Amino acid sequence: MQAFVYNALPARVVFGHGTLAALPAEAERLGLENILVLSTPEQEGQAASVADRLGGRAAAVFAGAAMHTPVEVTDEAMAMVADNAVDGTVAIGGGSTIGLGKAIALRTELPQIAVPTTYAGSEMTPIIGQTAQGEKTTQRSLRVLPETVIYDVELTLSLPVALSSTSGINAMAHAVEALYAEDRNPIVALMAEEGIRSLATALPRIKADAADTEARADALYSAWLCGTCLGSVGMALHHKLCHTLGGSFDLPHAQTHTIVLPHAVAYNANAAAEAMTAIARALGAGSAAQGLYDLAQALEAPLALKDLGMPEDGIDRAAELAVQNLYWNPRKLEHKAIRELIAQAWAGARPAS
């Protein structure tokens, strides 16, 4: 076995069915008495019921979380933090809401309890992306890692099937890139392969029956594993491309990941043979890239960036941006091949073998 470095991140995870019931005890454990509950406008009702559950420990609800953590939204939430002498946050929702909790923690070091309701995995990472004046920047800091994560399978039952599929593939993308990360290691590889395997079987079951609680539990458990992969090792071309495409053309996060992943994997296939074998094995497919495309197709997930509203003349711009800042990738960043990759993803074509 090759020598490796493994960085474990501190996290307390409460996982199961109905685990939201543990929220007051978890808040007490952290000594929180004046909590700001965070959500998107769409999940305000859930945030209100979380506040009810917290009783006297809830100071207020802020239901203004938005995709890509705009700093203006964080400023608004910060005013509530100050006005209510808030001593901690509870974020109930997907990556957007958890991102807001992280942005507050970055400025204040307030403790966070994250209650994820999608499979994006942000709750397990020390990564925060923020948008100011239309530009998204990402940084890593342990200050933003939530102290406690409550995974309650029941809260994911309302996640629409289409978003469950794309959010699940978004989670898979973390595990896929962890397998060929520059700082990959056998511990993360275990989590990555199991995460992909379990999601690949759970997502079709969720599509068949959104209320299948065992499939929902498998998906959420896998999302935790995949989020841990994202938090533990560096990502590569796929994440860079999705970041660029999402930021430049205002494309939805999970759907963009779903479309780009098979193409990014095809691009890297020859440069990361061991990872490809593990991904294909986990998918039960002959090829990693084809298996990912087949899965997205079987889930009736979007396959083409043009269907998300990306203009065709954006292909060149995205290719330029993707090679602008050098970052690690198993295969050298080749402008022409990356342009072709983006063009294939734009059209929704099957990835190159």
Ligand code: NAD
């Ligand atoms: P999201 O949080 O934007 O949620 C999408 C929509 O689904 C929202 O309207 C939300 O309220 C709704 N929703 C969420 N859970 C629901 C449920 N169970 N039932 C019904 N509706 C529900 O989407 P996302 O894909 O989870 O997160 C995307 C954001 O997270 C992006 O900004 C991305 O950059 C960020 N992200 C960050 C990290 C990180 O480590 N920093 C990791 C992954 C994603």
